[in-house]
Amino acid sequence: MTLDTVLVAVGPSDADRYERLGEEAIDICGPADATVVLAHVFTEEQFAETLDRLEIEPNAEEATPGNAARRHTTTRALGKMLDEAGLAYEVRGGVGDHGEEIVSIATDTNADLVIVGGRKRSPAGKAVFGSTAQEVMLDAPCPVTFVRADTK
Incomplete structure (x- = not known):
């Protein structure tokens, strides 16, 4: 499998x-x-x-989801990291249900992989990654990598 586009x-x-x-x-x-x-x-x-x-x-x-996404602090910080690593990137925005929109953008961009983040969960919460991450994992048109932010 080749990776051309990673969402x-x-x-x-x-x-x-x-x-x-x-x-x-960056690693991928x-x-x-x-x-x-x-x-x-x-x-x-x-x-x-x-x-x-x-x-x-x-x-x-200029009131578009893409413009709002490009100006969002977190997106700009990620863009700076990607720039420093010499990676090409683009920013897309969406409005609606998080999971559905992520899957839609993955489909529209022909993503070869989706990366989603999440947190460590309680024992009861481990059964479900979180509604957004779970929905993306189940419905994405490509493989999904789940990145857990906290490692404790």
Whole structure:
């Protein structure tokens, strides 16, 4: 299997684990010379709050999920890591259910691999990775790598 495109799912709760996601993307994509797609998905409410925070009018031409994703702090930090590693990347944004949108972006970009992050769970929570990660693992059109941020 060749890796041409690797999608890295970035969400609102990834601010504290973006470095692990970036390291994993660099470790996988560097040797393969693959393009990284940073995909940031917002709920409707998160998107509206982000536009407000960025002082973008909701009906303005630049009020797109992609523009909001490119300007998001976590996405910019990941982009800087990828730049420093010499990897090509693009940023995609989506609005809706996180898992469904990630799968949709993976399909649209013909991703060969999806990288999603998560946290260590309690014994009861181990049965389910988390609704977003689980949905992506079950529905993605390609293999999925789950990156656990905390190793304790």
